[in-house]
Amino acid sequence: MIDPKLLRTDPDRVRRSQKARGESVALVDEALAADEARRSSISAFETARAEQKSLGARIAKASGDEKAALLARTKELSGRVKALQAEADEADAAYTEVVKQFGNIVFEDVPAGGEDDLYVIDEVGSPRDFAAEGIEVKDHLDLGEGIGAIDMERGAKVSGSRFYFLTGPGALLEFALIQFALTKALAWGLTPMIPPALVNPEAMDGTGFLGQAADDVYYLERDNQYLVGTAEVPLAAYHSGEILDASELPIRLAGFSPAYRREAGSYGKDTRGIFRVHWFDKFEMFTYCRPEDAVAEHQRLLEQEKEFITALGIPFQVLDVASGDLGASAARKYDCYGWVPSQGRYREITSTSNCTQFQARRLGIRMRDGKTIEHVATLNGTLCAMSRMILMILENYQQADGSVVVPEVLRPYLGGQEVFEAR
């Protein structure tokens, strides 16, 4: 949720943000009108309620005829108070509904455009020249099946399309990545977390995933619960409704969980292999911090992502995601795109968002700093999405005979193994 005060004090700022997102600017006037209506109906209710209370106090002390007279008078008032209260509740709900439609206020210096506008702000490493090495590039699925790491057919048999089994070397790779990510997370001072992957509606809605992204979320109707698409959801909701002591901040977490995504609307897109799947495991970083520290914290998360990908030896680019392609919660987002040799282009492997106070307002996460209380800022960033990273490793470390070299940093977690041989 955006700051209701900002709407009143600087509606133009909100209009600019809506425009940058490519969303309705008229919504601002709608919200202002709803706010006005809300305040006047609340004030009408409060006046009537005050009168009712003072009458009530007199009734308590009165008796006999006086009491009877007062009772008669207050009966009528009681009905009015109820009606006014219903009106006020309704106006308040209507206002909230409008305000919740706004995405986070986009930072002014976020580049304009949509998902096709790629602003590359950094580049690390460079793709191998496979031709020069005399290698005919295979894609991750051919390689994965070749070394016995991925079984898509049985994934489909057991669970349907976009499901897979990681087998033997594939499973070992994931475990090694988990260990390596955990080692990094601890070195950076993050607290490791294993959160529930099933959450209630408040958690899902509070993190902003039931808005424009609702179709992409699995919902269990019988239990009124949602399968999370990222550990960001339970990690954000972890402190919901709490007032944290400012001295505890920043709180830096690294949560490991499965990620479930319906991938609605992506039929026929990236259908081969494990690039786009309904489930994968992921290590996700999450920070609660003071609002004024959020921009620096965002850089920190990005640096950690870059360090991780660099250590694994995957060539990648860093993108400053265009304003029209931001998620509802993000004021700014950086994506890291890793090189996919079989596609001859860079594809997303990590993403980090600065949600400023947007999520914290919805989830009621505040901090007490001396006498003042205000909402914290929240940020999230991918540490390691297993399926994508395995894909990157398979393709970038392939050899002419279909074997795959193990990235050096992972060898300690694989008993020193250096190569996965093709079978």
Added chain:
RNA sequence: GGAGGUGUCGCCUAGUCGGCCUAUGGCGCCCGCCUGCUAAGCGGGUUUGGGACACAAAUCCCAUCGCGGGUUCGAAUCCCGCCACCUCCGCCA
């Protein structure tokens, strides 16, 4: 899944056959007084949200006793639903 119990302003707690509850007391915390210093003692303050006053401070108003409804002129208190926790039974990694 079945039976019973519990849920009060940071923590503990009083209050439940409706109205002096504007929610008691203790601990903790904050401010002040006193005092060679500290402690003790004394006095005051201390839920959160919204709103009024052009900002701030002060003050005032409304809401807030797990959440949501209902009964009533009036609900922490009575009724209904939900949630969480505890105990026992059943089932089960």
